[in-house]
Amino acid sequence: MLLLYGFDVGETERIKVTFQFTMPNSSGENNAGETAPSVIDTVEAACIDSAVNLVNTFVSKEVNLSHCKVIVFSEEMAKQGISKEIYSLMNKVEVRPDSNIIISTGTAQEYIESVKPSLENLVAKYYEILPRSSEYTGFTSDIQLIDFFNKLESNFEQPIAILRSSCF
Numbered sequence: 001m002l003l004l005y006g007f008d009v010g011e012t013e014r015i016k017v018t019f020q021f022t023m024p025n026s027s028g029e030n031n032a033g034e035t036a037p038s039v040i041d042t043v044e045a046a047c048i049d050s051a052v053n054l055v056n057t058f059v060s061k062e063v064n065l066s067h068c069k070v071i072v073f074s075e076e077m078a079k080q081g082i083s084k085e086i087y088s089l090m091n092k093v094e095v096r097p098d099s100n101i102i103i104s105t106g107t108a109q110e111y112i113e114s115v116k117p118s119l120e121n122l123v124a125k126y127y128e129i130l131p132r133s134s135e136y137t138g139f140t141s142d143i144q145l146i147d148f149f150n151k152l153e154s155n156f157e158q159p160i161a162i163l164r165s166s167c168f
Contacts, residue, residue: 002063003038004070006108007085009077013044015085017051018072018109019063042109048088065094069128071101071145072108073161083152090149097146101161111164 006018021039041059045051052063071089073082089095104111115126143161151159 002065002068004068004072004112006042006072006074006104006112007077007082008074008107008109009080010044014046015048015051015077016042016044016109017048017055018042018112019055020112021059040109040112048085065092066096068095068099071099072111073101073103074108075103075105075163077108078103078161086145086149086152089145095145097144097149099145101143101145101148103161103163105163105165 003020003022006020008016008018010016019041021041041055043051043054045054052065055063073085089099090097102111141160141162148159148161151157
């Protein structure tokens with residue numbers, strides 16, 4: 001199951017995409033108290049579709065974007081503009097419009113590798129709960145892909161995203 005995407009400026013291609021997957025059968029039911037393992041893969045490609053196709057060539061299962069909880073962009077990439085990636089994600093039927101958008105102060109890959117939830121065994125549950133904490137604290141916002149896209153298209157609003165440090 002794909003948990004999140006991370007987008008960085010590529011070194012040899014236009015973008016570097018980092019994928020985080022949970023390991024098969026890591027539902028946490030039998031492993032109470034143990035952290036569910038995950039796998040992180042990174043590829044460079046000209047566009048998101050090419051990156052997904054490239055990952056599909058060496059991952060044993062087809063990448064399913066419908067379980068993606070969080071989409072992370074590096075600050076460097078956000079400064080260059082991410083509208084092309086947002087449009088591409090919105091055009092994919094399987095990408096959830098309620099996926100949260102995070103901008104990482106470092107690279108997206110560093111952010112993904114640094115997330116180690118201490119009070120949650122399932123990384124997927126952590127990514128689901130993290131942005132929703134805006135309901136009971138004032139320290140974050142629930143910035144969803146659909147809201148970001150709508151504000152990107154608006155003449156009266158600017159899109160905003162959650163800014164997170166890549167090291168905790």
